[in-house]
Amino acid sequence: MNKPERIKLIKSMEFIIRQLNAEDQIDWWLVDGIADGDIPYGELDVKAEDEDLLDYFLDDKEFAHLMKIFLATMHEADEDGGLYCDGVVSE
16 A cells, blocks of 8 residues: 555545535535545645544545545536636636
8 A cells, every 4th residue: 555645645635625616515525535624725745644644544445435425526516616726717
């Protein structure tokens, strides 16, 4: 298992989720994914304490489930609102 790689992906997914233009879609992530506040907004660096904080999600089954939630949320976002970042909305 490459823990730093998994942590990078988890943090990247969290950052992208926070760019959703329809806030109600973020709820899927908050309920089944990463709880609000577990990863500070914009924090993408891998730190030593991340392994303890995200230990549950590093398990193969939980990691796969988290990726599934992310993909389902992105699919819904594409249909309703897209992404919003730095004053720009996706087409």
